[in-house]
Each structure stands twice: as C-alpha cells, then as structure tokens.
Amino acid sequence: MIRLEGQVAIVTGGARGIGAGICELFCKAGATVALWDVLDSGAETAARIAQSGASIFYQKVDITSKSEVEAAVAQLIEKHQKIDILINNAGVIRDRSFLKMEQSDWDTVMNVNLNALFITCKAVVPHMKAAGYGRIVSASSINGFQGAFGQTNYAATKAGIAGFTRALCKELGRYGVTVNAVAPGFIKSEMTDSMPKAVIEQQIAQIPVGRIGTVEDMGYAYLFLASKEAGYISGITLHANGGAMPM
Numbered sequence: 001m002i003r004l005e006g007q008v009a010i011v012t013g014g015a016r017g018i019g020a021g022i023c024e025l026f027c028k029a030g031a032t033v034a035l036w037d038v039l040d041s042g043a044e045t046a047a048r049i050a051q052s053g054a055s056i057f058y059q060k061v062d063i064t065s066k067s068e069v070e071a072a073v074a075q076l077i078e079k080h081q082k083i084d085i086l087i088n089n090a091g092v093i094r095d096r097s098f099l100k101m102e103q104s105d106w107d108t109v110m111n112v113n114l115n116a117l118f119i120t121c122k123a124v125v126p127h128m129k130a131a132g133y134g135r136i137v138s139a140s141s142i143n144g145f146q147g148a149f150g151q152t153n154y155a156a157t158k159a160g161i162a163g164f165t166r167a168l169c170k171e172l173g174r175y176g177v178t179v180n181a182v183a184p185g186f187i188k189s190e191m192t193d194s195m196p197k198a199v200i201e202q203q204i205a206q207i208p209v210g211r212i213g214t215v216e217d218m219g220y221a222y223l224f225l226a227s228k229e230a231g232y233i234s235g236i237t238l239h240a241n242g243g244a245m246p247m
C-alpha cells in the first residue's frame, strides 16, 4: 500500500462524506491530517478517526474566507513546518433549473467550489514551493464534463476546476509540485442521500460496474494522486465513476 508517513495533509470538507473517507485513508497510510470544515461535527469525525491512534485534528475553517484559511495555514506551519498535501474536496450544490436559479445560488456555488481554490492554493503553494515538494488534488465531478439538469452553476465550477488544474500544473511542476483533480461519479454521501430514491436507482442503472461508488473508492483515487509515487502525473483529472462516462 502507498504510505504517507511523515507527511502533512490538509483535507477540506473533511467532516463527512468523501472528505471523511479521504481523512480516514490518509491516516491509515500514516499521514498527519488537518481536517478543515465549517461543520462543528468535524471535531467528532477527527476524534473518531483518532481512536485508532491516527494523527488527525480539526480546524474550523471556512474556505471562502481568506483570513481563516491564512490563519489555519500559519498554525500548521508553526506546528509542522510544512504542508505536503492539499486536498480541495469541499463543495456544495444549489441545484435549480437555469430559469429558476437565483444569483445567490450561482454565487454560493462559485464561491465555495471555485473561488475558494484560489484562496487555499494561494495560502499553501508558497510553502510547497519553498519545500520543493507538494501534491494538490481537487474535487471535480462527472457533471462538470457531461452536464446535468439543474446544475449549470455546479457544472461550471467543476469544469473550471479541471481547467485550473491543467493551468496550475504548468506553473508548479518545476518546484516539485503536482496538481491534479478527481472527478467522482455517483458516490454515496449526504450529498447524494438527499436525492429521491427513484433518481438514485436510475443513476445506478447507468453505471457499468453496477453499484454506487463509496467514499473508500474515492479515497484510493485521492491517495494515489497525493502520493510520492504519482510524481510523474500532473494536470490530469482522474475520472472515478465506475465506467459511467469513459474518458
């Protein structure tokens, strides 16, 4: 198994769902994990994972706030002197057909899913550059590539993340920093649990491997791209969707 011993990782949106799965797997691989979330339940998630002896702690951080992100990064650097891995996993949906979509639905999704990437990367990249090493992996989505009814806002951000990733990789490769994305397909989490049962069944029927994805499935995709071993892979979006949309 890929190991992350001695490495310090930030996982945004780690309180639940895919982010919690990433935190758990990274801890099993030996990393020290800073779990960032706006939900206070992030403290419970960190405490649950820490029961197995893992090195994980919760930092309450709203990734849309430059000052909160900068303060959390400063704390981490003071304590650990480095940040090896940044997982930009946090994301939100505000689904509405375009004609009914409010400006606030658009702005919220832009701010959390896309603008926050500028904030987190701005705060972390200088430390990775100074160390000559880094792994940045961000959450795209199958719907950023295939589109989805009611998700013009969400699809725009998730396609934007793939473009951001391709561009930033060209700037940071010379510093030993790789930049990649994972595009999950249909994954069981609080985000998808809120969908009507009929929609869930319809989605699963279109997945060649015949099942909904799990947070562990996603965790392994992130783990690979976050590893030293993936050092020759940069700028890609890894599609993890059970074959639902071969790329």
Ligand SMILES: NC(=O)c1ccc[n+]([C@@H]2O[C@H](COP(=O)([O-])OP(=O)(O)OC[C@H]3O[C@@H](n4cnc5c(N)ncnc54)[C@H](O)[C@@H]3O)[C@@H](O)[C@H]2O)c1
Pocket: 012, 013, 014, 015, 016, 017, 018, 019, 036, 037, 038, 039, 061, 062, 063, 064, 089, 090, 091, 092, 112, 139, 140, 141, 142, 143, 183, 184, 185, 186, 187, 188, 189, 190, 191, 192
């Ligand atoms: N579940 C899926 O099927 C699926 C599919 C494709 C892509 N994704 C993407 O994967 C990521 C994780 O999805 P999930 O299903 O686990 O979602 P989720 O809603 O279960 O978890 C998202 C987490 O992000 C946190 N978050 C939201 N806004 C934040 C902010 N401003 N600052 C810090 N944290 C914040 C939430 O509190 C939550 O803990 C998202 O980016 C999502 O778009 C999920």
